[in-house]
Amino acid sequence: MAKYSILIEDAITELLGHKLRTFLTMLGMIFGVGAVIAMLSIGEGAKQEALRLIESMGLRNLLVEARDFDEDTLREIRENSVGLSQADVRAIIQTLPNVDGVSAEKKVKTWSLFSQQASSDAQVRAVSPKYFELASLKLAMGRPISEDDNKYYTQVAVLGAQAARNLFPEGDPLGQPVKINHLWVKVIGVLEDKNLSKNEFQGVSLGGDRNRVFIPLETALKRLKFELLESELDAIRLRLNQDADPQLSARTVNHLLSRRHGEENDYEIIVPAALLKQQQQTQQIFTIVMSAIAGISLLVGGIGIMNIMLATVLERTREIGLHRALGARKRDIQVQFLMESATVAGIGAFIGIFFGLLLAFIIQQFAGWPAGWSLLAIILSVTICLVTGIGFGWYPARQAASLDPIRALHAE
Secondary structure, three states: OHHHHHHHHHHHHHHHOOHHHHHHHHHHHHHHHHHHHHHHHHHHHHHHHHHHHHHHHOOOEEEEEEOOOOHHHHHHHOOOOOOOOHHHHHHHHHHOOOEEEEEEEEEEOOOOEEEOOOEOOOEEEEEOOOHHHHOOOOEEEEOOOOHHHHHOOOOEEEEOHHHHHHHOOOOOOOOOEEEEOOEEEEEEEEEOOOOOOOOEEOOEEOOHHHHEEEEEHHHHHHHOOOOOOOOOOOEEEEEEOOOOOHHHHHHHHHHHHHHHOOOOOOEEEEOHHHHHHHHHHHHHHHHHHHHHHHHHHHHHHHHHHHHHHHHHHHHOHHHHHHHHHOOOOHHHHHHHHHHHHHHHHHHHHHHHHHHHHHHHHHHHHHHOOOOOOOHHHHHHHHHHHHHHHHHHHHHHHHHHHOOOHHHHHOOO
16 A cells, blocks of 8 residues: 555656646546536436426326317317216226326316405316325415315315415415405415426426416316316326336226217327336437547547657656666556556546536536436546546556666667
């Protein structure tokens, strides 16, 4: 250990003797390591963000949503299909044994939404009690819509975080009345503020629950008016058990609904697990491309190390001859030059760590891409850098060790 410590000290002393040349040689390593760390950090951040976004849809969920059509097209479709309905929900439950949770949703067209303090442009959704659980929504205060609320047409509401702030800017909304069109409801709960960084994931809208007002589904269907051609439901959310294959279940649901809807394509099925897989494939391509760019930077840095070390061998030919004459073995000379290569790579890697973290931070701030700090990324990049430095330093070290001592002593 003491021997290698001395070799490292000698290597640093030698490198400090040519500061500018050493720094220029290190630049390839610095940029290479920085690129690897920044790339892996952005990749890790994208992975974490994708999991966070997909959590809002539910990885084990299937989403069935009604399609939007113009009035003429919708009139033709209604000759064969009444659209999504609660009868569809019951049919799915009876047909698919691997469904362990179902919720339904209906959009309420709102022309008036206000409290005694303020008005709001929040969207109103009529939902079944299971909606909050299946949509991974938690309450900051109060309680969610219950089965009894739904069964007895109770006029209650749960507010999203932004809707609560807009409707009640001055105080606690719990127990306060809110008027939706002509219907008065009492606030029984407020959702936690789940502020997502993106409004959509793979083309699917997310995060709208913050500015929504939720009321019981049966209350809405009983006490509010809807247009004649509207479907009874706008969305159905299914939670599958752990043994279910989401893609196979989606095909089964599609086959069932297609028959019930007279082969009309008036709905679409979204599979969050498939969206996540698609995103991961896209991310993998991005990672490969960025890895190739980072690899080129390290390759250029390695070539720079080899070039400088070959020049160093020529400059220190007499020194090498003197060491050999004093008893140094070929292996000692080779280790000495390899240690200098590794030192250049190691210092470059150390500086590259800070450069990579800074680069990832800049990308996060100005491009809006999430970054996730990974110890594995740092260890991997430093290891690759050291291997590159030693690999490209091996040939110059071998050349130095192969010099004839007598000829080296007489070299100019």
